[in-house]
Amino acid sequence: MLAGTELGQSKSQDGAVEIIRTLRVARRSAMKARTQAANQLRAVLVTAPDQLREQLRGLSLARLVATATRFRPGEPDTLEAAGKLALKCLATRYRQLDEEIKALDTQINRLAHQAAPALMSIKGIGPDTAAALLIAAGDKPDRLHSEAAFAHMCGAAPIPASSGNTLAICRLSYDPRAQAYATRRTSEGKTKREIIRCLKRYLAREVYKAITSDNTTTRGTPPAITDLAA
Incomplete structure (x- = not known):
């Protein structure tokens, strides 16, 4: 700057x-x-x-x-x-x-x-969580140049961080995609902490897509968990 x-x-x-x-x-x-x-x-x-x-x-x-x-x-x-x-x-x-x-x-x-109807449609995100995410992004989330920038802002980039732990752990209890991903990464030798860190990164990606889709006419589906980087 x-x-x-x-x-x-x-x-x-x-x-x-x-x-x-x-x-x-x-x-x-x-x-x-x-x-x-x-x-x-x-x-x-x-x-x-x-x-x-x-x-x-x-x-x-x-x-x-x-x-x-x-x-x-x-x-x-x-x-x-x-x-x-x-x-x-x-x-x-x-x-x-x-x-x-x-x-x-x-x-x-x-x-x-x-x-943010798209954000509110994500299972596990209630009004208070949605409000916190919207406030973090602001009225114009397009000012965030990428979902990676949003992930860094949320503390959910691929580095050890606690942000998003609750939502990530909840996903493991009910989302078949998250469960399959955890099983696969566990077989590859990843620890639970590392798996949750990766899930947080995925969640940041999904949330960013929902927030930005609420500000455009385009709607998309969240990326598959299997597309996550190691």
Whole structure:
């Protein structure tokens, strides 16, 4: 870039993907706050009076939230009443944040299907994963000059990296192509780590093709796993 021979294209930040990114900022904040509320619920319960602790001990998080929101503690003049009021406030906050996250998920899901139907059609890619991939590529993925460039950006180039592990491992559990590929490479002496690394590279290729096809009139099929480089 300093020499002026390679000039990259920046993200446009003015389309559907930018809308998704903005909503994910709010979602990430709500997720963090919900986790904090859940942790504080458990912390208050640990130090609550014996009678209250025994009443709530062993409840799942969902049942604890449901029970605590029904408390009618009255004035917090006793330790038990104060504990109930604190638990009720935290449980109410958790429930409100949960509803907020669900509302944001609904909108992100709708926008992801509109912006990238081909990407969303790939088994194993849900709205949140699709949103993250779309944000990485930007509103104009054609600015990435090749699928190899996209793979490097995702950390899925043929070098040891953890990106895409979950999706690659999921593919091994249900995709006959991935299973056949793993069997063949295992017989050739490849380790599981090496096989997953190659699968991640394939997944980056498939995702890139889906993302770019959503921005053109051309549709194509993903490459066969057997075409992967060693």
